[in-house]
Amino acid sequence: MSSINHPSFGTIAPDRVIVFDTTLRDGEQSPGFSMNLEEKLRMAEALEDLGVDVIEAGFAIASPGDFEAVRAIAEKIQGAVVCSLARAARNDILAAAEALKPAKRKRIHTFISTSPLHMKYKLQLEPHQVLERVTESVTLARNHADDVEWSAEDGSRTEPDFLCRCVEAAIKAGATTINIPDTVGYAVPEEFGAIFTMLRERVPGADRVIFSAHCHNDLGLAVANTLAAIRAGVRQVECTINGIGERAGNAALEEIVMALKTRPQVFGVDTGVVTRNIVRTSKLLSTITGFDVQPNKAIVGRNAFAHESGIHQDGMLKHAGTYEIMTPESVGWAKSSLVLGKHSGRAAFRDKLRQLGYGDIGENALNDAFQRFKKLADAKKVVFDEDIIALVDDEVVRAHDHIRFVSLEVWAGSKGPQRAVLELDIDGETKRAEATGDGPVDATFKAIRALFPHEAELKLFQVHAVTEGTDAQAKVTVRLEEKGKLVDGQGADTDTLVASARAYIHALNKLMVKRLRTAPEPEVTDAAARVVVV
Structure with a gap:
C-alpha cells in the first residue's frame, strides 16, 4: 500500500489505522444506553483524550436533542474530527452540515442500503434508483464538507458487482472514506476481508480513498472481522468503547487497538490511541450508561489480568510473560492502594x-x-x-441531573414495619417524603415514587461490592422500564440503601432524557430515509 492524501488527516502512512469511534451514535442506540448532553460532552472529551481520530457525535436529524448534541460536541472538540450521520436524504445531510458548522474538523457520514433484501423490503427501490441516490447524497454532502464518508448499509450481504458500482459512484461524487458495514453481524473473517480485496482491485479510484470496516457482533466475530479487514488493506476501523451497540454490540475499540499493538508482526500497523487511558474511558462509559462490563471482558473486565489457577500464579511469580501478553499498566489498570485518608486535604x-x-x-x-x-x-x-x-x-457525571439525592433515613429489621424518610432536590427545590414498604429498599423506592411520580417498572435490582471487606462501598444497579424504554442507573455508597436510592434516581434521570427524545422524521418523498441501523 502507498500513502493516501486525506482532507482531514493530510498524508496518511500505509501503517496508520484511523480509529472512528461511534460510541455516541451507534453505541447509544442500544436499549437503555441514553445519555444527556452533559454526559455526551464528557464522553466526547474522554474520547479525544483517548486519542481517537474521528468521533461520530450523533445523528443530527433524529431529534432536537441529537442536533444540539452534535453541535455542542462540534464546538467543544478541538483535535478529533467530529462526524454526524445522515441518510441519503437532503434534509438529513443539511441538518448534519448545520450541526457541524462550529467544528474545526468535520465529516458528514451518509449511507444507503445496498443489499437485495434491504433494497426490496426496506427501501422499496430498484438498484438503479439506489445508485442515483448514492451520487446525489455524496455530491450534496461534499458541497458542505471536504471530508465525506459513504457507507453501504448491509454491505456484507450485497452482490459484489453492484457493490463495486456503488463504491465507484461514491468515489466519483467525492467521498473520501468508503465504509462497508457488516450491519447484521453475518460475515466471517475470510469472506469479509475478501470484500475489501475485491473492491481495492476492481474499483477505479480505490487507491485514492480510505476503506473502513464497521462490524456488528451478532456471531461474536466483530473484532475478528475488523482485523481481517485491516489485513486486507482497510485503514479505518469503526468501533465503540466496551463494544456497546445495537443487539450484540459493535467491535470493541479496546480489543482492536490492543490486538494491533500486541501483534505488530502480524498486522504491521498501529493507531494513535493512548492505551493507558483505555480503562479510564471504559469505566466512565459504564458510569454514564449504568451498564457494567462483564468480569471476563477482554482488556477492561475486572478479571482480565486476574490469575487464580495455582499453575498460572506460579508462572506469574517467576515471569509475568508466562501468562500475560500485555501489562495491566499499558491499558490503565493500577493496583488498588491506600493513598488518601481522613486527614488528606x-x-x-x-x-x-x-x-x-x-x-x-x-x-x-x-x-x-x-x-x-x-x-x-x-x-x-x-x-x-x-x-x-x-x-x-x-x-x-451526574452534576446536571434534574433529580439529586439529599438524604435518607431508614428504619428496618425483622419486626417492621420498614420505613424510609427521603429528601430529594428536584430542579433546585428540596422535597421530603416518608413511606413504608416490604423491606427498607421497597420503602425507599416508594418514597422516591411519592416525590417524583412515574409509571416505570423496576426490572432489575443488583448489588455488588466495589472493593473487599465489610466496610466496602456497595455499587447498586437499577433497571427501569417505561413504555418499552429501558434505562439502567448506578449508585455507590458504603450504605447499601443510600446506594440503592442513588441508583434509582440515576435511572429516573436517564428516563427523563429518553422522554425528551422524538423519533426521526424521514422525508415523505424519500424512500431511502426510513430506518437507521448501519
Whole structure:
C-alpha cells in the first residue's frame, strides 16, 4: 500500500489505522444506553483524550436533542474530527452540515442500503434508483464538507458487482472514506476481508480513498472481522468503547487497538490511541450508561489480568510473560492502594483525581466529591482507588441531573414495619417524603415514587461490592422500564440503601432524557430515509 492524501488527516502512512469511534451514535442506540448532553460532552472529551481520530457525535436529524448534541460536541472538540450521520436524504445531510458548522474538523457520514433484501423490503427501490441516490447524497454532502464518508448499509450481504458500482459512484461524487458495514453481524473473517480485496482491485479510484470496516457482533466475530479487514488493506476501523451497540454490540475499540499493538508482526500497523487511558474511558462509559462490563471482558473486565489457577500464579511469580501478553499498566489498570485518608486535604485529593485521569473537573464538582470523600474516609478503614472513582463519578457525571439525592433515613429489621424518610432536590427545590414498604429498599423506592411520580417498572435490582471487606462501598444497579424504554442507573455508597436510592434516581434521570427524545422524521418523498441501523 502507498500513502493516501486525506482532507482531514493530510498524508496518511500505509501503517496508520484511523480509529472512528461511534460510541455516541451507534453505541447509544442500544436499549437503555441514553445519555444527556452533559454526559455526551464528557464522553466526547474522554474520547479525544483517548486519542481517537474521528468521533461520530450523533445523528443530527433524529431529534432536537441529537442536533444540539452534535453541535455542542462540534464546538467543544478541538483535535478529533467530529462526524454526524445522515441518510441519503437532503434534509438529513443539511441538518448534519448545520450541526457541524462550529467544528474545526468535520465529516458528514451518509449511507444507503445496498443489499437485495434491504433494497426490496426496506427501501422499496430498484438498484438503479439506489445508485442515483448514492451520487446525489455524496455530491450534496461534499458541497458542505471536504471530508465525506459513504457507507453501504448491509454491505456484507450485497452482490459484489453492484457493490463495486456503488463504491465507484461514491468515489466519483467525492467521498473520501468508503465504509462497508457488516450491519447484521453475518460475515466471517475470510469472506469479509475478501470484500475489501475485491473492491481495492476492481474499483477505479480505490487507491485514492480510505476503506473502513464497521462490524456488528451478532456471531461474536466483530473484532475478528475488523482485523481481517485491516489485513486486507482497510485503514479505518469503526468501533465503540466496551463494544456497546445495537443487539450484540459493535467491535470493541479496546480489543482492536490492543490486538494491533500486541501483534505488530502480524498486522504491521498501529493507531494513535493512548492505551493507558483505555480503562479510564471504559469505566466512565459504564458510569454514564449504568451498564457494567462483564468480569471476563477482554482488556477492561475486572478479571482480565486476574490469575487464580495455582499453575498460572506460579508462572506469574517467576515471569509475568508466562501468562500475560500485555501489562495491566499499558491499558490503565493500577493496583488498588491506600493513598488518601481522613486527614488528606483538597490538594492531595485533586492530585489523586489527576492521577486517575479526571483532569480539571471544576470547583463545584470537586467540592461535592471532596465532601463525599471525607465521609467515606471516616466510614472506611482503607480507601482504594476504586472507591474514589465510584464516588467521583457519582458526583461529576451526574452534576446536571434534574433529580439529586439529599438524604435518607431508614428504619428496618425483622419486626417492621420498614420505613424510609427521603429528601430529594428536584430542579433546585428540596422535597421530603416518608413511606413504608416490604423491606427498607421497597420503602425507599416508594418514597422516591411519592416525590417524583412515574409509571416505570423496576426490572432489575443488583448489588455488588466495589472493593473487599465489610466496610466496602456497595455499587447498586437499577433497571427501569417505561413504555418499552429501558434505562439502567448506578449508585455507590458504603450504605447499601443510600446506594440503592442513588441508583434509582440515576435511572429516573436517564428516563427523563429518553422522554425528551422524538423519533426521526424521514422525508415523505424519500424512500431511502426510513430506518437507521448501519
